[in-house]
Amino acid sequence: MTDTSLDPALDEWRTYDEFAAGIDTYRRPNVSLAGTALTLTLDDGSALELRFDSVAVTWDGFDASGTDPYDAVAVRDDVVFVNIPLESREREAITVVFSHTTHRATVIRSRIAAEAVEGTPQVGQDFWAATTDGGPATGDVPGPSRDLIGKRNIYRYSPEHLYEHVYISSRRYAWQCLEGVQRGHGDMDLSTVWKFAEGLYLFCFREFRIAVASVWLHDLGYQLMTTGIFLGLNGAGQAEHSRAGGHIYPLGSVAYPDAQPV
Numbered sequence: 001m002t003d004t005s006l007d008p009a010l011d012e013w014r015t016y017d018e019f020a021a022g023i024d025t026y027r028r029p030n031v032s033l034a035g036t037a038l039t040l041t042l043d044d045g046s047a048l049e050l051r052f053d054s055v056a057v058t059w060d061g062f063d064a065s066g067t068d069p070y071d072a073v074a075v076r077d078d079v080v081f082v083n084i085p086l087e088s089r090e091r092e093a094i095t096v097v098f099s100h101t102t103h104r105a106t107v108i109r110s111r112i113a114a115e116a117v118e119g120t121p122q123v124g125q126d127f128w129a130a131t132t133d134g135g136p137a138t139g140d141v142p143g144p145s146r147d148l149i150g151k152r153n154i155y156r157y158s159p160e161h162l163y164e165h166v167y168i169s170s171r172r173y174a175w176q177c178l179e180g181v182q183r184g185h186g187d188m189d190l191s192t193v194w195k196f197a198e199g200l201y202l203f204c205f206r207e208f209r210i211a212v213a214s215v216w217l218h219d220l221g222y223q224l225m226t227t228g229i230f231l232g233l234n235g236a237g238q239a240e241h242s243r244a245g246g247h248i249y250p251l252g253s254v255a256y257p258d259a260q261p262v
Contacts, residue, residue, distance in 0.1 A: 013185065013209060013210070014181050014182050014185070015210065015234060015235035016210055016211070016212040016230065016232040016233065016234055016235075016240065016242075017234035017235055017240055017242075018181050018235065019161075019177075019180065019181050019182050020230055020232075020240075020242040020244070022157075022158045022160060022161065023157045023158060023161050023230075023242065023243075023244045023246075024157070024158075024242070024243040024244050024245055025157060025158030025159070025161070025246070026156065026157055026158060026245060026246035026247055027073070027157075027227060027243060027244060027245025027246065028073045028074070028075065028225060028227055028245055029073070030071060030072060030073060031072050031073065031074045031080070032052075032054050032072070033052035033057075033070070033072050033080070033082070034052060034053050034054040035052070035053075036050075036051075036052045037049075037050065037051045037052070038050045038098065038132050038133065038134070039132070039133040040061075040096065040098070040105050040107060040130040040131070040132055040133075041130060041131050041133075042107060042128040042129075042130045043128050043129045043130065043141075044128065046061065046062075047060075047061060048060070048061030048062070048094075048096075048107060048130070049061060050082075050096070052070065052072075055069060055070075056068060056069055056070065057069075057070040057082075057084055059084065059094070061094075062094075062109065064089065066086065066088030066089065067088065068084050068085065068086050068087050068088050069084075069085060069087065070082055070083065070084050070085075071083045071084075071085070071229070071243055073227045073245070075097075075200070075217055075219055075225070075227050076200070076219070076223075078099050078100045078101040078102075079097065079098070079099050079100075079196070079197065079200065079217075080097070080098055080099075080100075081095075081096075081097050081217050081227045082095065082096045082097070082098070083095045083096075083215070083229045083241075083243070084096075085229070085231070085241035090239055091111060091112035091231075091239040092109065092110065092111045092112075092231075093109075093110045093215075093229065093231045093241060094107065094108070094109055094110075095107070095108040095109075095110070095215045095229060096108075096130075097142075097196055097202065097217055098130075098132050099132075099196075099197065100134060101138075102137060102138050102139040102197070103131055103132045103133075103134045103135050103136065103137045103138070104129070104130075104131060104132075104137055104138075104139060104140075104141065104142055104196070104197075105129075105130040105131060105132050105142075106127065106128065106129060106130065106142045106194060106196060106202055107127070107128045107130050108125055108126070108127055108128075108202070108204060108215050109125065109126045110123060110124070110125050110213050110215065110231045111123070111124055111125075112211060112231065112232070112233060112239055116211065119208070121189070121190055121206035121207060121208055121211075121213065122211035122233070123206055123207075123211055123212060123213035123231060123232060124206065124213070125192065125204055125206060125213055125215075127192065127194065127204075129141050129142045129143055139197070140195075140197075142194050142195065142196045142197075142202070143194055143195065144170065144192070144193065144194055145193050145194055145195035145201060146170055146193075147193070147195060147201065148167040148193050148201060148203070149167050149168070149169060149170065149261055150167065150253045150254040150255060150256065151166075151167050151250070151252075151253040152164070152165070152166045152167075152250075152251040152252055152253060152254075153165050153248055153249065153250050153251060154178070154248075154249040154250075154251060155226060155246055155247070155248060155249075156246050156247045156249065157244060157245065157246035158246065160179060160180050160181075161179065161180045161246070162177070162178040162179035162180065163175055163176070163177055163178065163180075164176050164178055164251075167191070167193070168188065168261060169261035169262050170193070170261065170262055171190060171191065171192075171262055172188050172189065172190060172191055173188070173189065173191040173203075173205060174186065174187070174188045175187065175188075175189070187207070187208065187209060189205050189206060189207045189208055190205065190206045190208075191203065191204065191205040191206075192204045192205075196217070198221070199219060199220050199221030199222075200217060200218070200219055200220075200221070201217070201218045201220060202215070202216070202217055202218075203216045203217075203218050203226075204216065207232075210232065210233075211232050211233040212230055212231070212232030212233070213230070213231055213232065214228055214229065214230045214231075214244070215228055215229050216228035216244070218248060219248075220248065220250075224247060224248040224249070224250070225245070225246070225247060225248060226245055226246060226247075226248055227244075227245045228243075228244040228245055229241065229242065229243055229244060230242040230243075230244060
């Protein structure tokens with residue numbers, strides 16, 4: 001009998017909710033930001049105000065306001081990854097990374113477009129560097145980075161989730177699933193990489209084949225851990241938010257001797 005389990009041509013392309021189930025098994029634990037209030041000044045001059053209790057955040061920004069649940073992870077002693085899976089504004093998420101010591105921050109807004117357009121990811125993302133009102137900002141301003149180009153890493157999110165990433169250029173990365181429901185599948189999608197601090201990289205991707213985008217904070221220092229979230233349309237066509245995270249295993253890297261990727 002022929003084994004077709006490894007032949008992706010004979011497998012149905014998995015929906016977002018199918019591959020995301022359990023992808024947060026090895027994620028760092030959540031923390032509470034109860035009592036924390038932040039005002040972030042974005043690099044376009046606008047502001048985002050956040051006031052946290054134990055389960056929700058009241059926010060004001062992007063010409064709107066609301067109260068929604070939040071998810072926070074202390075990725076380092078002084079750096080917090082916060083995602084706000086908006087319920088007050090369907091099909092949107094706001095993700096913030098901020099430092100208690102440098103008072104630097106990044107803000108990512110992910111939004112699912114009303115209609116799919118051929119050749120364009122349906123989930124788009126906008127990016128801002130920001131400062132917090134916790135004190136004077138110090139250190140480098142977070143921004144686009146080419147540091148990951150040429151690197152090849154394995155990501156273990158659970159006993160059933162193992163993926164490989166190859167960072168191709170400043171605009172694209174390639175992935176394949178080594179273990180999990182997407183085993184044998186892979187693609188090359190749009191990506192954005194920002195350096196937040198030494199060894200800390202914001203990695204975001206937007207897929208072409210299905211309506212999903214993700215925000216990750218890779219700690220490529222001593223911890224070799226990643227913390228992330230997904231926003232996309234599930235198999236029923238409804239907006240869905242998922243948490244993710246796990247371990248990073250670097251496989252190596254290449255250096256281009258002559259012409260460089262974009």
